[in-house]
Amino acid sequence: MPPEPDPVTETFAFTCGDCGRTWESSFRVMFFPDPADPAGPATQEYVDEDGNALRSPLAAAVCPKCGGRRVHVMAPGFADRAHAAEHPPRPHHEHSLHLPHRHRAPGPPPGGEG
Numbered sequence: 001m002p003p004e005p006d007p008v009t010e011t012f013a014f015t016c017g018d019c020g021r022t023w024e025s026s027f028r029v030m031f032f033p034d035p036a037d038p039a040g041p042a043t044q045e046y047v048d049e050d051g052n053a054l055r056s057p058l059a060a061a062v063c064p065k066c067g068g069r070r071v072h073v074m075a076p077g078f079a080d081r082a083h084a085a086e087h088p089p090r091p092h093h094e095h096s097l098h099l100p101h102r103h104r105a106p107g108p109p110p111g112g113e114g
Contacts (some may be wrong), residue, residue, distance in 0.1 A: 003053075004082070006048070007028035007029060007030050008028070008029045008030075008031075009026055009027070009028055009029070010025045010027050010046075011024055011027075011028070011076040012024065012025060012026075012027070012057060012058070012076065013073070013074040013075060013076050013077065013080075014061055014071050014073055014074070014075075015071070015072050015074065016063035016064075016065065016066060016068050016070065016071055017068065017070030017071065017072060018063060018066050018068030019065055019066040019068060021065040021066070022064055022080070023064055024058065024059045024063065024076055025048065025049060026049060027047060027048055027049075027054070027057050028046070028047040029044055029045070029046055029047075030044065030045050030047065031043070031044050031047065032044070036110060039082050041054065041059050043110075045058075056074050057070050061073065061096070
């Protein structure tokens with residue numbers, strides 16, 4: 001029995017083309033050499049954060065918010081930077097003292113006869 005391969009962790013950023021949600025997920029990538037050709041290319045398998053094996057997290061990504069399948073993959077951290085660029089922080093608003101206005105009593109205007 002071949003030894004268990006050492007996993008490598010990869011993180012991907014995703015954005016949903018349907019609802020706009022962005023998120024990141026990390027996957028363990030495991031490489032299995034072909035027993036018939038150990039020098040040949042290895043087969044890789046992704047394991048998600050829940051321990052489920054996937055062929056590729058990029059091929060069948062689903063939005064956790066709306067269930068949409070129009071999901072785009074980006075470099076880690078890119079989704080947060082793009083979101084921050086679209087929604088820049090608002091400058092601090094200085095509050096000033098607001099004094100109540102005096103309301104005139106109903107009647108003729110001041111300085112004249114009505």
